[in-house]
């Protein structure tokens with residue numbers, strides 16, 4: 001996958017893309033990052049990328065020309081036909097695991113990171129394919145959002161996580177939150193690991209995990225349960241949890 005980032009602050013990406021899984025993903029050829037300062041595409045003498053808003057008001061607005069030309073350049077260099085051109089924006093579609101899974105199937109993503117008051121509306125109307133928000137709050141710029149979305153996508157690419165199955169059991173991938181985890185020691189300062197996990201009985205362990213995963217979702221994110229079809233066993237567990245709550 002090719003991931004291009006258009007930003008005024010390319011250095012911000014060095015730490016995040018140069019560490020851990022996101023770095024390993026480049027080493028094993030799963031992804032190639034290209035972080036570009038779109039100021040380089042400004043066609044005016046001072047390489048200005050922003051200007052005052054028509055109609056007045058506070059804050060500066062990103063001009064269309066540098067961003068249109070930067071995207072055209074990235075598209076002309078690409079080996080893919082139709083990159084997803086993603087505007088990072090608090091007004092966009094809220095990012096989630098489903099969208100990460102959808103983006104992970106693409107060959108080429110271009111992220112546009114805004115700053116200041118926002119973008120000239122013609123960028124939104126005529127250049128992009130998607131607008132993504134990472135939550136209902138306003139950040140200073142789109143860089144942190146682009147990093148968040150990139151991380152959530154890259155870890156899903158084939159060969160990136162050591163254990164191919166591990167992301168399939170992650171919270172949200174299965175529609176529910178993941179079950180609790182424990183590691184050694186079996187007893188820590190009087191706090192014990194549930195007996196079933198030490199039993200070696202994998203059928204019982206799987207069942208415990210499925211139940212605790214459902215319990216956690218029931219307790220913390222009951223809204224997720226509205227979107228999944230519960231089995232008879234899961235319905236029985238929900239009845240148990242409801243009784244326990246009374």
Ligand SMILES: C[S@@+](CC[C@H](N)C(=O)[O-])C[C@H]1O[C@@H](n2cnc3c(N)ncnc32)[C@H](O)[C@@H]1O
Nearest residue numbers: 088089090114117133134138139140141142145
């Ligand atoms: C200060 S914000 C502009 C907010 C804009 N005036 C508004 O009210 O919608 C500057 C830039 O940060 C980025 N940004 C801010 N909050 C974001 C969020 N929740 N998700 C994604 N990007 C965000 C966007 O790129 C945005 O253009």
